[in-house]
Amino acid sequence: MKLKFTLEALKKWLTPPKPHAKPRLTERELINRESVIGRQLFGPVRASARREFFCLDPHTWIWHEEWTEPRGVRQTITTRYDIRGSQIIKTQNNQDPEVVHGEELQNLLAATSAYYRRVASEVYNRPLAY
Amino acid sequence: MPEDILQRLGYNPEESARRERPVNGSLENQQEVDNRFNQMMHAEFPEHFEAQTSARMEQQEAHGATSSRELLREDLEKMQASSVEQIGYYIGQMRRDELARHGVYENQEPLG
Numbered sequence: 001m002k003l004k005f006t007l008e009a010l011k012k013w014l015t016p017p018k019p020h021a022k023p024r025l026t027e028r029e030l031i032n033r034e035s036v037i038g039r040q041l042f043g044p045v046r047a048s049a050r051r052e053f054f055c056l057d058p059h060t061w062i063w064h065e066e067w068t069e070p071r072g073v074r075q076t077i078t079t080r081y082d083i084r085g086s087q088i089i090k091t092q093n094n095q096d097p098e099v100v101h102g103e104e105l106q107n108l109l110a111a112t113s114a115y116y117r118r119v120a121s122e123v124y125n126r127p128l129a130y
Numbered sequence: 131m132p133e134d135i136l137q138r139l140g141y142n143p144e145e146s147a148r149r150e151r152p153v154n155g156s157l158e159n160q161q162e163v164d165n166r167f168n169q170m171m172h173a174e175f176p177e178h179f180e181a182q183t184s185a186r187m188e189q190q191e192a193h194g195a196t197s198s199r200e201l202l203r204e205d206l207e208k209m210q211a212s213s214v215e216q217i218g219y220y221i222g223q224m225r226r227d228e229l230a231r232h233g234v235y236e237n238q239e240p241l242g
Contacts, residue, residue, distance in 0.1 A: 025232040028136065030225050035132045052132040056139070058218030064135050078135065083215045086208040101207060109210045116217045124224045 030123070031056070037118045041111055053115065059083045061112060081108060 031054050038053035045051045049067035056062050061081040068074050081100065082089045088100040088108065100108060120126045186202065229235070 025229060025234055027225055027229065028133070030228060031132060031136070034221070052135055054132055055218050055221045056136075058215055058222050061214070061218070062132070062135060062139065064132065078138070080139070081214075083211055083218070086211050088211045088214060105207055105210050109214055112214050112217045116220055119221065120224060124228055126224055126227075129220050 033123050034115070034119045037122055038115050041114050041118075053111065055112070055115065061108070 035052050035054040039045065039051040041053060042051065046067065049065070051066075052062065052064040054062055059082060063079040063081070065077045066074065076093070078093060080091045082091070082097075088105060089097045090100050090104075091097045117128060120128055186198075
């Protein structure tokens with residue numbers, strides 16, 4: 001009896017503690033954290049509206065807006081920016097894609113740059129690469 | 131939370147991770163990275179870039195180049211697109227580093 005107790009105690013002592021029940025960090029969770037910052041980049045959002053702006057992967061940025069019109073109709077615009085070669089292609093609500101030029105391209109670069117700077121500092125606590 | 135948007139877009143974490151890998155290992159080449167830094171800095175400081183491009187335009191016009199303005203606009207837009215892409219790579223790298231810090235690696239299991 002004493003021996004059994006000793007072996008059990010030894011086994012318990014040798015067994016590593018169970019890992020914390022904390023959920024595993026995922027890329028999706030990091031995108032969620034980044035989008036909290038992304039949605040703030042374009043100014044305040046009305047209480048009934050919703051905005052998301054985030055980097056899906058190095059070749060894809062998403063800008064999503066939702067709001068309710070005075071008649072109560074819910075409107076949604078999802079804009080996807082795809083970098084293909086040396087061009088950026090915009091697709092809005094699955095309409096025909098178009099190449100982004102001029103001021104819009106400049107604004108997109110400014111927005112992605114601001115996103116990077118804030119996310120590096122506020123989500124990852126990392127120094128800027130440029 | 132953009133969860134629903136990610137779902138609607140058919141977000142696939144494995145595909146996303148695959149797309150994050152630099153093509154032809156270009157990011158492993160420091161010179162290439164430095165060049166892209168410089169391109170981005172040009173895009174970040176358009177006044178400085180404008181001065182450079184104006185000088186280049188004058189030079190080209192002096193040599194009879196008629197479509198120089200259009201070519202420069204195309205150059206500028208290529209640089210801007212490249213800068214947006216580079217920013218995406220930086221963000222992807224930060225995500226990978228953060229996941230690695232939490233013991234999650236790309237080849238371990240799907241990230242999402």
